[in-house]
Amino acid sequence: MTRLAVGTWGIPRLRYHHYRMTQSSNHAVRELAGRVVAGDVRALARAISLVENDAPEAQPLLSACFPHTGKALRIGITGAPGAGKSTLVDRLAHVWREAGRSVGIAAVDPTSPFTGGAILGDRIRMQGRLGDEGLYIRSMATRGSLGGLARTTADVALLMEASGKDIVLIETVGVGQDEVDIVRLADITIVVLVPGMGDDVQSIKAGIMEIADIFVINKADREGADRVEKEIRAMQSLGQSHEPRVPPIVRTIGTSGVGITELLAVMDETHQWLTKESRLEARRKEYWRLRMEEMVRQALLKEARAHGLSAEDFARHAERVVSVREDPYRLVPRLVADIFSSAPHDRGSAVQEVK
Template identity: 65%
Template sequence: MDGSELERILGRLRSGDVRALARAVSVVEDRAAGAAELVSACRKEAKRALRVGVTGPPGAGKSTLVDQMARRLRAEEKEVGVLAVDPSSPYTGGALLGDRIRMQGFEGDGGVYIRSMASRGAMGGVAEAAEDVCVVMEAAGRDVILIETVGVGQDEVDVISLADATVLVLMPGMGDEVQSLKAGVMEVADIFVVNKSDREGAERVEAEILAMQSLGAARTGWVPPVVRTVATVGEGVGELMDAVQRCAAETRGHHEPAQLRWRNGGLRLDHLGVAVKSISASKGFYEALGMVVAHEETVEHEKVKTAMLPLGESRIELLEPTEEESVIGRFLAKRGEGLHHIAVHAEGIDAMFERLKAQGVRLASDAVRVGAGGHRYFFVHPASTGGVLLEIVGDAREVGA
């Protein structure tokens, strides 16, 4: 996928073109040619959406509940993406429920984009490409993404790596199933929903959840609430969405659940910077592994050429000096080719810079600068990190913040 085609797709995504979104999601899900470049470009464009995971056993009413959540969000004029991970067909490999026949009534509403994905045997109830699909939806301007998992029981814990809030849907009449779920998915829930709560036994389910919470390991910060709903008529959905918003606010701030979510304090691994004498000579190895160079650029003020190879949510960044008397040139002369630095992505990079400086952390940068891809960055000296040069990277959109 060349640069002009990539820019054309991104332009259509920015404009809200639903067909372009559907096509981009297909490219990413199928791992088609250009998928890595597309995801990398979308990641730079995307504004993080509120991601809500909805999981639980079959028959609990997850799809109906997701439908009602989407309706409420649309009433608030939110752009919604629904990612429903369904079982795979043994014959075609596709999602058995196709275009989500259980969710009806959004025809003609471009503000709701519903996509079914086959689990394709992925453990944990979430397809391997789900994270990349979320990124594409975010690049298309979706404010909230609802992620519904297969519904296979206690193995459905991977959704926590995608979601800002994980909702576990249970229902009356499960009997000992609540106890059997405890060892798995019960422990990752941020919000418990007792759906079909107009049925007999709703009080018992709620009591069992509360009893299990009291017996479990203590967690500081967020305490998972129990919300009763009747999804078929929308009852309790407002209370559920309020709980989701509160949970996301906690998660994106100081709170970290016991499951050690990947978005630890708003940080994530951005890339590994590798100093090389020649990008053209070095990238062959990575291409042999199946990695693809998504972007190459020369950063004049750093006197370095860069090549970025996406690797999941992060990437490897090859660094070739344009002058011997540059940071990378001197590194190569002293140590030879190898790992130069580790970079983490931070939300609110300006505040991070000021906070570290105020705390006496030794910084290797005198200000936040603009680097490859327009992203902003600064370096922390190895003296403060245990011997590793650490780069803090922020989004390009924060310029002037």
């Protein structure tokens, strides 16, 4: 009888305790999301840290912030290392702030091999902007991600949008040919080139040359700027027959601010072009199609780990595959089938309208 009493009273108490803990967590998430949407800088920093660390609160927090997004203009700035991307970002942010527009900057830096953090930290060049609540700067480490962006860059940009930023600037790490993920996230992609880096255009054309909405030749006071522009125009002439719009070329000198006004004018013109004939909407639809595919992949991997499929298990399977004792083409479908067969879920609950 004593054991029955413990079972009868203990389980409901545990469930009630779990319920109270869940309710408390949900309340904390809603409170934090509300502060982010209200423009609280500290709340935004806290929310981004939760997302970067893949905390349990990250997904419900992003969900709570999502209805407040979609109004900011996302601008991606990419190019080879040393092209002066950070200086251009600083100049653009300064001009927009003077015009009264709020700006969020997600600057993706290489990962420190010692700390795992962003090598360039808090952007020493931009320290003069600290204290301006209309400007938020976040340095992010790639943490091994390829394509020029950190794994959570898209979610960080979403939080900046939700906080009321008019413009979100995403500066990539500057990895070269494979730095093309930015075109999926940004509404407008700017490719920055600089004279004096050898075969300037040819050396990077296999990747990022095809993604530009605008080309910027920075450090245009250097010898070779004319040659870089000629090479860009020569490449553009090869594809003009099927391109709906030829990306304009702007020369700048980031350190002195020369050409920034012209660059802003070209960006406004590009934005206007995108808003016509639903081009911007089409870009964002394609972005979310690809983004949701990636989210499903991440969710499946997380579900696999929750069902006991650890990194050690993958290593064990890899050892067997290498020695041809296991067939990966049969193994992977079996692992996926095991996850779905053992994971209870309601398919209908996944389809919800955002109110």
